[in-house]
Amino acid sequence: MGTRLFIAGLAWRTTEEGLIRHLSSVGEVTWLRVVIDRETGRSKGFAFAEMAEPAQAERAVQELHGQPLDDRPLTVEEAGPRPERRPGSVRSGGPDRSSRPDQRQAARDARPVRSA
Numbered sequence: 001m002g003t004r005l006f007i008a009g010l011a012w013r014t015t016e017e018g019l020i021r022h023l024s025s026v027g028e029v030t031w032l033r034v035v036i037d038r039e040t041g042r043s044k045g046f047a048f049a050e051m052a053e054p055a056q057a058e059r060a061v062q063e064l065h066g067q068p069l070d071d072r073p074l075t076v077e078e079a080g081p082r083p084e085r086r087p088g089s090v091r092s093g094g095p096d097r098s099s100r101p102d103q104r105q106a107a108r109d110a111r112p113v114r115s116a
Helices: 016-023 054-064 097-110
Strands: 004-008 029-036 043-051 075-078
Touching (some): 004 054, 016 043, 016 054
Antiparallel strands (some): 029 043
16 A cells, blocks of 8 residues: 545545644654635645555554544545646646537538528
8 A cells, every 4th residue: 555645525624734633643644735626715625645654544544434524524545646647638627628619510510401
């Protein structure tokens, strides 16, 4: 198991400091980031953390998964690898909108022509 964790089920009021205190009960937290919505400034409800040792990360999964923090049960699991992004790709993960006009034209061309 790696040392990077994915933590979900966070309450909006959960802070990075509070989550670090919670995770510190099973080992040393070397890095933690609560993911924040850019538009609202509130937590998106999940975070990523790194523990000093793989054994500490494993212990966090075993002991803290399902345990409450700020009245919400946490999901704690090993984080998977980051997906590779193409250079210049859309950050939102949505479709590349630059091809949209061509798709609209193709849809218009495919419509049956009505005769009057």
